Amino acid sequence: GAGTKKSSNPQVHVNNKFAALSRQDQDDRKPTMSSIMNRKGVTPSPSLEKDRAFAALKEVMLDSGRSGVSSSGGAGGGGRAAGSGGSGPPSRESSRLRYGGGSLSGSNVSTSSSTGMQPGGSVSSQPSPVPTPAVAAVQIAPLMSEEEGERKTKTIIMEWLDNNNIQETVQTVQDTFVGVPNLVLFLRSALNLVLDHRKVIARPRTGHLMAVLVQENILPHQELIKEFAFVVEMGDDYKVDIPHVWKYIGELLGPVIAQEVFSFADLRSTADQVRPSKGFATALAEIIRILIKDKGPGWIRTQWESSRVQMKDFVPEEDVDKFIKENNLGFIMGEGEVQGVADASLTPVMVEEKILSFLYKDNDKVLDHIGDWLNANVGEKTKENDFIKALTRAVIKASLKGDKFSSSKLLKNEKLIKKFVDNDEGRELACLYSIQNLLVNELVQAPSVLLETFQTLYENGTISRDAFLRWKDPRQDEHICDVEHAGKGVALASLQSFFVSLSEQDDTDDETPS
Incomplete structure (x- = not known):
């Protein structure tokens, strides 16, 4: 003043x-x-x-x-x-x-x-403490009524089932249900809504949504466990009105485990009040069926072992052997493999996307997991050219990041191509045409990428020399479709040095004394 x-x-x-x-x-x-x-x-x-x-x-x-x-x-x-x-x-x-x-x-x-004045009247030599600044008042969102929460939940879930837009749905949930108590109300209302919903996709989609809400740090992980635990605890009571309730519970939980939001140890926690039980055994069988289709037997076995769970944690001990046999689950215990049955609903595009999602994980066991998934879900179709093309596209895409090509990733993942091509010249040609179409026509990559890809596949014995020469031969064009024919001239121009090298090697082989 x-x-x-x-x-x-x-x-x-x-x-x-x-x-x-x-x-x-x-x-x-x-x-x-x-x-x-x-x-x-x-x-x-x-x-x-x-x-x-x-x-x-x-x-x-x-x-x-x-x-x-x-x-x-x-x-x-x-x-x-x-x-x-x-x-x-x-x-x-x-x-x-x-x-x-x-x-x-x-x-x-x-x-x-x-x-800094001391009790005796002297002045302290220590600086005076600085007062703590005032903290802004925390705004606590009002708790919705149960009726309002159920009404808004139904609107969001129905829209989610219709449009399958995860970003939009997550944002709507976050904007509508502010604060953990309201989010729990949404979770509870959603589970009640879809538990016996007539749409088959209702439960898997809702489980997927819940997993994403946890992954985005919107919904606390522990709250998801609590609400699922309540549904599981009430399972036998629900069964009076919903005969297939345990299967439906499995349909809800499967996607949550597939997205690694729940481990099998978390699954055990949700069943603490009822396990082991025959009802929850039904849910477990459905969960594993979903996981075989989504992640493959190898992934399931790895997750099971890392969670340190046992079958008797979920299934009455006297029923374990029968349960494993009836549901073909010996692979979990390291006994046998899943009998591969081709899933008719899987298209080549879906197979490509699934393989690519595995490859992006980039862990030590990924190739084994892909092989297990393919054997369990694609079966004998892995010998068809359409599958080889899908597999090849996924491997090449995983080696690209924008305009940059990673030869080390191709070296690691080309083992998949080698395994399923299996020295069959028809499948080898399908692989080469797939690479040509992807790099030249779709992604329009630099010529050097196509050249390095062909060289890597040849040097590692993935594709035979005869297959490369047959692909180059104009007479082969009579047997290919328009899509595979497009870009062939551009590709050949990029590969002149590669084929010169093959010819020189051929001449050297001819001159070598027998």
Whole structure:
């Protein structure tokens, strides 16, 4: 304020004028500086200058406080109470609310704490602590009524089942159900809504949505376990009205495990109140059926072992052997393989996308997991040219990142092509035409990418020399479709050095004595 004098003591800090008001009464109760100095045996010391500086500063602050604040806000009474007469600064009430009640009291803004004054009257050499800044009030979203939550949940879930737009649905959930209590209401309402829904996709889609909400840190993982645990606990009661409830519970849980939001250990936790039971065994069989289709037997076995679960954790011990045999689950225990049955619903595009999703995981067991998945879900169709093309496209795409080509990734993943092409020239040609169409026509990659791909496949024995020469032969064009014919000339122009190298090697082989 006006007239404020600059203190000679740099360690004296005044943080607000309310602290000065609070200090007034306390200082009135302290012995005066003159009475202290007049005591017998006490002689003036250098600290006297500091004491005088403090006294002058205190007077300035008292004058400033009187000019800015009503006299009713003195120390000792804790400042202006809510609802008392007069109007104090707007920050007083909000500050009290932010700190959880109680006004600024004399003990909190005492002279010693604000100025470093010690009980004996000397000035501390330590700097004054800086007051903690006020924290903004936390806005807590109001809890929806159950009726409102169910109504909004139904709207969101029905839209999700119709449009399958995960980004839009997640954003709508986040905007509509603010705060964990409301999100739990959404989760509970959604599970109740789809548990016996007539649409087959309702439960897998809802399970997928819940998994994404957890992955996006919107829905707490533990809340998902709790709500599923409640549904599982009530399973036998639901069965009275929903005969296939345990299968439906499996349909909900399968996608959550497939997306690695739940482990098999989490699954065991959801079943704590009922396991082992025949009902939950039905749910487990459905979960594993879904996982075989989505992730493959190898992935299931890896997850099962890492979770350290046992079949008797879910199935009554006396029924374990029968359960494993009836559901062809010996592979989980390392006994046998899944009998591959081609899934008629799988298109080449779907196979390509699935293989690519595995390859993007890029872990040590990924090739084994892909092989297991293909054997279990594609079966004998792995020998067809359409499958070879899908497999090849996935391997090449996984080796590309924008315009950059990773030869190391191709070297690692081309083993898949080699395994399923299996030295069959027809499948080898399907592989080469697939590469030509992808790199030249679709992705329009630099010629060097096509050249390096062909060289890698040849040098590692994935594709035979005869297959490359047959692919180059114009007479082969009579047996291919228009899509495979497109871009052939451009590809050949990019591969001149490659075929010159093959010819030179052929000449060398002819000259070698037998």
